[in-house]
Amino acid sequence: MEQIKLILKDIPNLHKIEVYEANGGYSALRKALGMKPDEVTEEVKKSGLRGRGGAAFPTGMKWSFMPKDSRPKYLIVNADEGEPGTFKDRAIIEKNPHQLIEGALIAAYAIGAQTIYVYIRGEYVKWMRILQTAIDEAYERGYIGENILGSGFNVDIYIHRGAGAYICGEESALMESIEGKRGYPRVKPPFPAQYGLWGYPTTINNVETLANVPVIIEKGGEWYSKIGAPKHPGTILFGVSGHVNKPGIYELPTGVLLTDLIYKYAGGVRDNKKIKAVIPGGSSTPALRGDQIEGVTMDFDGLRNAGSMIGTGGVVVMDEDTDMVKVLWRIAKFYWHESCGQCTPCREGTGWMFKILDRIVKGEGRPEDLDLLVSVANNIEGNTICALGDAAAWPIKFGVQRFREDFERYIKFKSTVLVEK
Ligand code: NAD
Secondary structure, three states, X not given: OOOOOOOOOOOOOOOOHHHHHHOOOOHHHHHHHOOOHHHHHHHHHHHOXXXXXXXXXXXXXXXXXXXXXXXXXXEEEEEOOOOOOOOOHHHHHHHOHHHHHHHHHHHHHHHOOOEEEEEEOOOOXXXXXXXXXHHHHHHHOOOOEOOHHHOOOOEEEEEEEOOOOHHHHOHHHHHHHHOOOOOOOOOOOOOOOOOOHHHXXXXXXXXXXXXXXXXXXXXXXXXXXXXXXXXXXOEEEEEEEEOEOOOEEEEEEOOOEHHHHHHHHOOOXXXXXXXXXXXXXXXXXXXXXXXXXXXXEOOHHHHHHHXXXXXOOEEEEEEOOOOHHHHHHHHHHHHHHHOOOOXXXXXHHHHHHHHHHHHHHOOOOOOOHHXXXXXXXXXHOOOOOOOHHHHHHHHHHHXXXXXXXXXXXXXXXXXXXXXXX
């Protein structure tokens, strides 16, 4: 499959506004401002673009949920990239921040928002500064502010820094956080388009999602829809980490084979070892066994059919020596720590899952613990306000099923040394 670079282009110093402009930057904004807002949304619908934050919800459809009344409206750029194994949004901010800004401006115009908040992960200090510099440059050139490019459209962009809570990347907790409250997810519905920031209509889009928008407006939705997997078109910035020779971010059309991503692009597995497991889309997506990855395509349906999810496209490759019980122990610890505590099944269940895994890792596991783990996971799944509960339950539930022999060996030999070479 041919590599296409719509976002991470090979242009030096693209983060500078003059370089971005010299390469056609902000012409899509100009074009969009000459269209009716609904026509912009229609073009994005036609493109088939789906959200790149993890859930793959159709972007144009999300925009079309925004009411057309005269209330204040908001666009929030979700840059709270917190999913373990995920590091692509910061690459966009670093290499091509103006494409994100341009995409956000076009989105704000389409949905009628007068204010854009970029909610950025607190640890991303360097990237926050890069983005603020780019925003300042865009203000100076008249792309942000009042009467943008003489169109009569006004919008301001503010950066809001998170303070280290994973849950604040969940869209409704994020809005609570901007409002100055504790980051507790809200019950949905109402969805943000009906009741968003300060109760006003709001759209929340991920960084990578918005960075695709200028390309769609410039080249047309139809053109974009032909790239990659027909039901999930475009490119994805796959962040490959773990035991590969060339970890990094690879922008490739959706539908690329997982094995091509690992062997052709990421240089294969270190020391030519076999693959024990692959997390395909960040820690919320269940790991596939090494013998399950053949023929799997990296798109919504491809991953779902394989028994996982596309998620954020953060691929974690683990070789044959990996202790999967410890991997799942670590993941469980993360979700237990990050559970906001609002819903009982998640608050208690994540703690129980961690406690059980902890005793297994310490050599104190009991044979009945494996069914108990699955039972606790089943009682979290579907019983919480937000997706964190499911995200915590699935990796453990599928992990116990897919790597059961590893768990059984741990329990039987009461050993932390799992792999028999
Ligand atoms: P979701 O499916 O509930 O929602 C996705 C988006 O679609 C939201 O904006 C939501 O408002 C909208 N939506 C869904 N149904 C709707 C409806 N009926 N009407 C109107 N709008 C609707 O998923 P989510 O909780 O937003 O995201 C879950 C995913 O987030 C996980 O699968 C995981 O991959 C990912 N995630 C990403 C990160 C990261 O750092 N990028 C971190 C944690 C989790």
